[in-house]
Amino acid sequence: MADVALQVDRLSHAFHPGTSNEVRALDAVDLALERGTFTVVLGTNGSGKSSLLNAIAGTLPPGGGRIRLDGRDITRWPEEQRARLISRVFQNPFAGTASDLTVAENLTLAAQRGSGRWLRPAVGRERRRAIAKLVARLGMGLEQRLDTPIGLLSGGQRQALTVLMATMVRPALLLLDEHTAALDPRSAEQVIRLTREVIAAGGLTTLMVTHSMSQATQLGDRVLVMHRGRIAFDLPGARRQRLREDDLLQLFDQLRWADRLDESAAEMLRRAYV
Amino acid sequence: MNLFIGAAAIGFILALLALGVFVSYRIYHTLDITADGSFGIGAAVVAALLVKGVHPLPATAAATAAGLAAGAVTGLVHTQLLVSALLAGILTSTALYSVSLFVMGSGNVSLVSAESLATLAERVLRLPDSVTLLGTPVSGGSLATLILMALLTIAVAVALGLFLATDLGLAMRAAGNNPQMAKAVAIKVDWMVVLGLSIANGLIAMSGALLAQYEGFANIQMGIGALVLGLAGVMVGEALLGRPRTMVWWIAGVVIGAVVFRLAIAAAVRAGLNPNALKAVTALFVLAVLTLPHLIGRLRRPKGELVVRHG
Numbered sequence: 001m002a003d004v005a006l007q008v009d010r011l012s013h014a015f016h017p018g019t020s021n022e023v024r025a026l027d028a029v030d031l032a033l034e035r036g037t038f039t040v041v042l043g044t045n046g047s048g049k050s051s052l053l054n055a056i057a058g059t060l061p062p063g064g065g066r067i068r069l070d071g072r073d074i075t076r077w078p079e080e081q082r083a084r085l086i087s088r089v090f091q092n093p094f095a096g097t098a099s100d101l102t103v104a105e106n107l108t109l110a111a112q113r114g115s116g117r118w119l120r121p122a123v124g125r126e127r128r129r130a131i132a133k134l135v136a137r138l139g140m141g142l143e144q145r146l147d148t149p150i151g152l153l154s155g156g157q158r159q160a161l162t163v164l165m166a167t168m169v170r171p172a173l174l175l176l177d178e179h180t181a182a183l184d185p186r187s188a189e190q191v192i193r194l195t196r197e198v199i200a201a202g203g204l205t206t207l208m209v210t211h212s213m214s215q216a217t218q219l220g221d222r223v224l225v226m227h228r229g230r231i232a233f234d235l236p237g238a239r240r241q242r243l244r245e246d247d248l249l250q251l252f253d254q255l256r257w258a259d260r261l262d263e264s265a266a267e268m269l270r271r272a273y274v
Numbered sequence: 275m276n277l278f279i280g281a282a283a284i285g286f287i288l289a290l291l292a293l294g295v296f297v298s299y300r301i302y303h304t305l306d307i308t309a310d311g312s313f314g315i316g317a318a319v320v321a322a323l324l325v326k327g328v329h330p331l332p333a334t335a336a337a338t339a340a341g342l343a344a345g346a347v348t349g350l351v352h353t354q355l356l357v358s359a360l361l362a363g364i365l366t367s368t369a370l371y372s373v374s375l376f377v378m379g380s381g382n383v384s385l386v387s388a389e390s391l392a393t394l395a396e397r398v399l400r401l402p403d404s405v406t407l408l409g410t411p412v413s414g415g416s417l418a419t420l421i422l423m424a425l426l427t428i429a430v431a432v433a434l435g436l437f438l439a440t441d442l443g444l445a446m447r448a449a450g451n452n453p454q455m456a457k458a459v460a461i462k463v464d465w466m467v468v469l470g471l472s473i474a475n476g477l478i479a480m481s482g483a484l485l486a487q488y489e490g491f492a493n494i495q496m497g498i499g500a501l502v503l504g505l506a507g508v509m510v511g512e513a514l515l516g517r518p519r520t521m522v523w524w525i526a527g528v529v530i531g532a533v534v535f536r537l538a539i540a541a542a543v544r545a546g547l548n549p550n551a552l553k554a555v556t557a558l559f560v561l562a563v564l565t566l567p568h569l570i571g572r573l574r575r576p577k578g579e580l581v582v583r584h585g
Binding site: 079080081083084087088090095096097098099100101105106108109110112114115116118119120121122124147165260 | 368459461520
């Protein structure tokens, strides 16, 4: 059996359960991510892709099912405990950094992910030097602005820093939640390039949610298409390599047809029997 | 001159209150009304211990500990029982009123015959009865008290500044600034809130304990309006030094602000302001600082013109 990092078994979550408005955001999802692989999740709004990510991150308490990461059952771990193993980059470029704290302080917080925080001076000389070196890699000149409150930087700069922060301590799993959707095209491209670099450099197990078909065809080595709380298509390996944007559009069309068929079939049954 | 020496001493004492309010208000964006109760419990605990003959230093430490506990209670009620921070503070503060009464045994405890930090300062520094300062004679005793209170407050302010720059202090600030981010870097936000409110109220109780020793009595009413008084100090500080980027200057500003505010109040009282009006004046001052920038901005913008900002 392949080396599995994340193992999700029959993960379920319903919004407004037991009412007529019940929405099955996650309908008994099974998923296994092999260590060091980069998986992209596509889906329409309400397909359950964000719910899947949030359930794994721990912000959405699952209604049922089990989540194992690196052989540990983390289903009942609270969010901040999971954060010792899982790092995240949010869609909102302002969510992943603390705006009143400086660049150096934000990166220091990320460098301490998973270790004890006690009474040592946080930003020592050595840490500063390491941070300056890391930030210089971005080529944004931020190494000159280590003492600037991070809230004064642009969304693109902050998101690039968030990507760095997510990987300062090697995570067992990296979750990317449409992390370029709120950026202008140029910044988005920069952040994607950086994301690709850090994932390749660390051989990180990654799960990325996106709306973008082009990202889905260009990034990663496996594509999942979610629909109505289930994984409708799983395109690994060779199938992913041949995948073009047109193919994805076709898959979405198929799903739409299936939906319509469901509705018209239900309507037919209603007419016939009710 | 004596009036201003006294006002400066009280200013330094209330600077601790302002620092406590600074921690809850500026780090956690929470107006923690526990302040009123913890200021009172600080005064109550120190008074009860001093009349029993306990040395002023451990008595002041015990009063501070009472405040730490009070803040922790508010923090736990807020984060573990999921009561809003405002209500949690009100509940703790209300309950503390009774606790203070139990501790003191009555609504008023005189410390005239007890040894306190004030009498200790006079004895240890041994200044002559009358000292000439800027050409005017001032009482050596009140100068000694001022020196002690100033040193104590500055030491606490420096310690707070250093603490906020440690790994733990940084985690606390992140938890207050962006809880979502803090959780994502594995910070236990709930515990940071408990710790922060605890530290804030410890500082406030210490302030209450020092004020009781300075005034020579503890009164059950002492804590009323403490939160607003502390806020005034924070705001004067920010008005004087701006909102500096570094914690050190921000904290220095709060201390300076509290002292300046007290001196201004002393000047106003000397100029004829009825001391009974002080709390109303303080409240109006805070209201003015909070709303004036906004109101001025509204007046400046010409009417009938739609302001569209392109980002």
